[in-house]
Amino acid sequence: DIQMTQSPSSLSASVGDRVTITCRASQGISNYLAWYQQKPGKVPKLLIYAASTLQSGVPSRFSGSGSGTDFTLTISSLQPEDVATYYCQKYNSAPMTFGQGTKVEIK
Amino acid sequence: QVQLVQSGAEVKKPGASVKVSCKASGYTFTSYYMHWVRQAPGQGLEWMGIINPSGGSTSYAQKFQGRVTMTRDTSTSTVYMELSSLRSEDTAVYYCARGFDSPWWPHDPWGQGTLVTVSS
Numbered sequence: 609d610i611q612m613t614q615s616p617s618s619l620s621a622s623v624g625d626r627v628t629i630t631c632r633a634s635q636g637i638s639n640y641l642a643w644y645q646q647k648p649g650k651v652p653k654l655l656i657y658a659a660s661t662l663q664s665g666v667p668s669r670f671s672g673s674g675s676g677t678d679f680t681l682t683i684s685s686l687q688p689e690d691v692a693t694y695y696c697q698k699y700n701s702a703p704m705t706f707g708q709g710t711k712v713e714i715k
Numbered sequence: 716q717v718q719l720v721q722s723g724a725e726v727k728k729p730g731a732s733v734k735v736s737c738k739a740s741g742y743t744f745t746s747y748y749m750h751w752v753r754q755a756p757g758q759g760l761e762w763m764g765i766i767n768p769s770g771g772s773t774s775y776a777q778k779f780q781g782r783v784t785m786t787r788d789t790s791t792s793t794v795y796m797e798l799s800s801l802r803s804e805d806t807a808v809y810y811c812a813r814g815f816d817s818p819w820w821p822h823d824p825w826g827q828g829t830l831v832t833v834s835s
Contacts (some may be wrong), residue, residue, distance in 0.1 A: 609777070642821035644760075651810065652752075654762065654823035672727065695760055697822050703776040704750070706760040 610635045612698055614707035620715045627683040629710045631642055631696035636676045640700035643672055643681045646709075647692045655694075656681065717741040719811050719826035723790045725833045729795040731800040737811030745769040748814035750822050751785060751796045761807075765818055766794055774818070801833045802830035 612635040620711045621627050631641065639659040644652040656672040659679055670713040685692055691714055696707040722736040735799040737749065751763040764775035773785045779798070787794045794811060809829045812822030 636817075640819060651825045651828060652822075653819055653825075655823045656776075662779075693759075697760075697762075697821060699819055702765065702774045704762045704765075706752075706762060707760045711772065 610637065610698055610701075610705060612696055612705050612707040614696055615712050616695075616710060617708065618711040618713070621686050621713045623686055623688060625686045626713060627686050627690075629681045629694055629712075630697075631674075631681070631707050633677045633679075634664045635646055637700045639673055640698055641672075641674065641676050641679050642697045642699060643670075644695045644697065644706075645690075645692045646695065652695065668715045670678045683712075686712070686714070717813065717820060721811060721826040721829045722774055723807075724830040724832070726834065727801050729802055729833055731801050731833075731835055732797060733747070733801060733831050734795055734797040735809050735831070737794045737796075737826050739792045739794070739813070742813075743792075745789060746816055748816070748818050748820070749785075749787075749794045750812045750814055751783075751812045752812055752822070752825075754810070754828075755804070755807040758807075763796070763809075765814065768794060784809060798831075801831075801832050806833045807830065807831060 613632045641659045643656040652713040660672045675694045692707045693711045718740045720738045768774045768787045784797045812825040814820045
């Protein structure tokens with residue numbers, strides 16, 4: 609099975625900072641990569657799919673890039689409401705494995 | 716609007732089975748695949764499997780093969796996930812999440828989650 613590895617596992621940044629989270633697949637997955645946001649005590653929410661396509665309604669400060677094995681999620685200007693855990697997921701084949709998550713906090 | 720409403724919390728003893736339901740509304744039930752994902756307390760997301768509500772075909776993660784069964788009832792637009800031989804490590808919130816008309820698509824939206832607690 610393809611493994612998905614996120615880094616870092618947690619980060620603390622100031623409001624307005626640019627934040628980058630990386631996700632690496634153990635084998636190439638083309639652009640079959642999604643990012644989810646899970647706020648504390650809430651249900652996961654789809655942010656980005658096809659590696660770089662923003663889901664409807666998601667603020668434009670979120671962006672995604674990458675293809676093959678290396679992907680990034682970027683928050684261009686961190687806001688207090690972005691405090692959450694972010695997960696990547698590959699969905700090109702079963703099992704649709706998630707990364708272990710990256711917890712984002714405000715400094 | 717698209718809604719997925721799951722059944723309520725369950726408490727089960729080790730060795731028992733649990734069946735969680737997910738009732739869909741706001742779209743054509745048979746046109747979209749449905750996934751099941753679980754999250755143990757304080758842990759990450761774990762994909763369990765997928766069902767095609769149209770024909771009922773399924774694909775399960777290897778970890779759950781032999782213990783999980785996903786079914787659907789098209790008359791009530793409901794999918795079910797049954798997990799057997801429960802152990803304490805199965806304590807988790809179980810989510811249904813809609814896919815798309817292809818199995819290879821991410822999940823949106825998600826149900827509200829069902830907490831399953833396995834305890835003697």
